[in-house]
Amino acid sequence: MAVYTEVSAEQAGSLLAQLGLGPLVAMQPIGSGIENTNYFVTTPEGEWVMTLFERLSHDQLPFYLRLMQHLAQRGLPVPEPRANAQGGLVQTVAGKPAALVNRLQGESLDAPDLHHCRELGGVLARMHLAVADFPLQQPNLRGLPWREATAPVVRPHLAPADAALLDQEMAHQRELHASAAYQALPAGAVHADLFRDNAMFAGLPGRERLSGVFDFYFAGTDTFVFDLAVVLNDWCVDLDSGRLDLPRAQALMSAYQAERPLSSTELRLLPALRRTAALRFWLSRLSDWHLPREASLLLPKDPAHFERVLRDAAERPWHADV
Numbered sequence: 001m002a003v004y005t006e007v008s009a010e011q012a013g014s015l016l017a018q019l020g021l022g023p024l025v026a027m028q029p030i031g032s033g034i035e036n037t038n039y040f041v042t043t044p045e046g047e048w049v050m051t052l053f054e055r056l057s058h059d060q061l062p063f064y065l066r067l068m069q070h071l072a073q074r075g076l077p078v079p080e081p082r083a084n085a086q087g088g089l090v091q092t093v094a095g096k097p098a099a100l101v102n103r104l105q106g107e108s109l110d111a112p113d114l115h116h117c118r119e120l121g122g123v124l125a126r127m128h129l130a131v132a133d134f135p136l137q138q139p140n141l142r143g144l145p146w147r148e149a150t151a152p153v154v155r156p157h158l159a160p161a162d163a164a165l166l167d168q169e170m171a172h173q174r175e176l177h178a179s180a181a182y183q184a185l186p187a188g189a190v191h192a193d194l195f196r197d198n199a200m201f202a203g204l205p206g207r208e209r210l211s212g213v214f215d216f217y218f219a220g221t222d223t224f225v226f227d228l229a230v231v232l233n234d235w236c237v238d239l240d241s242g243r244l245d246l247p248r249a250q251a252l253m254s255a256y257q258a259e260r261p262l263s264s265t266e267l268r269l270l271p272a273l274r275r276t277a278a279l280r281f282w283l284s285r286l287s288d289w290h291l292p293r294e295a296s297l298l299l300p301k302d303p304a305h306f307e308r309v310l311r312d313a314a315e316r317p318w319h320a321d322v
């Protein structure tokens, strides 16, 4: 369930009026999702998703909502937040910060194939190109400082072999981040959590189009190759072994590079960034597993999966030769 805050028809109607939309026709709570309260909302103009933010404050939201607006206005399949008369994207519903975005069609996939990976690679590259003129900055809040703070907290819960892996990978990260090559990598506002459950596809089997990329609430300024590594580590990894599936990885990379060719430095550092991305999600899953947030409905995701992805990335570095 994902309704932490009940919203009455009257409260939803008042939001719609502030956003210049017609009367409420229907509203329905959305069952999936664990961070926020979400409702599907119908008006005479169409279908919308209303989100009440349960953790993020008014001040934190403009970066995410402006980024979604920026990408949507450049033709990317991203929900566009509806602005009020003053152009503001952050509203208030039931005392919580809230936003209304257009509802995208489609379904998330559990098992993406080569076609889906190609679709995603192309859209990801276009997202990276489209932020060249996005003016807002916010550090990736799961970046190196967060990893430095989280590693010692989870380390006491690890078996010796895993603690050794963590130490090795933290050392690798420090060296990587200090290198001139890393510091020169192209960067911008990236999604940073574009897993298969944050995208939707619509259309006939075998010819589906990527119809939606959503859940931008881990977005931040980071390198494009980090964002690509996050995607490779989820869309192109075997969920049992944690190993990279080379045909899917090659399909995704070719489609990405058809839109945005990677520089030789980006290609050279991609294996290191796959380790960065795997470490980031290993740490967040370890933290959710061993130190669950109080009263959280969060069903912790398995940290061991990202330990396997991390070992694979560290032991079998994959150099894309496309």
Ligand SMILES: Nc1ncnc2c1ncn2[C@@H]1O[C@H](COP(=O)(O)OP(=O)(O)OP(=O)(O)O)[C@@H](O)[C@H]1O
Binding pocket: 002, 030, 032, 033, 034, 035, 036, 037, 038, 049, 079, 101, 102, 103, 104, 105, 197, 212, 214, 215
């Ligand atoms: N713009 C949209 N159009 C259609 N469906 C959407 C849209 N935004 C969200 N959804 C649906 O609502 C569900 C919950 O959204 P989301 O994943 O953003 O939830 P959350 O609680 O904010 O985040 P989390 O995934 O971290 O739990 C999604 O799985 C998707 O099915």
Ligand SMILES: N[C@@H](CCO)C(=O)O
Binding pocket: 193, 195, 218, 281, 284, 285, 301
């Ligand atoms: N995509 C993350 C959860 C949300 O950040 C994971 O699978 O661990």
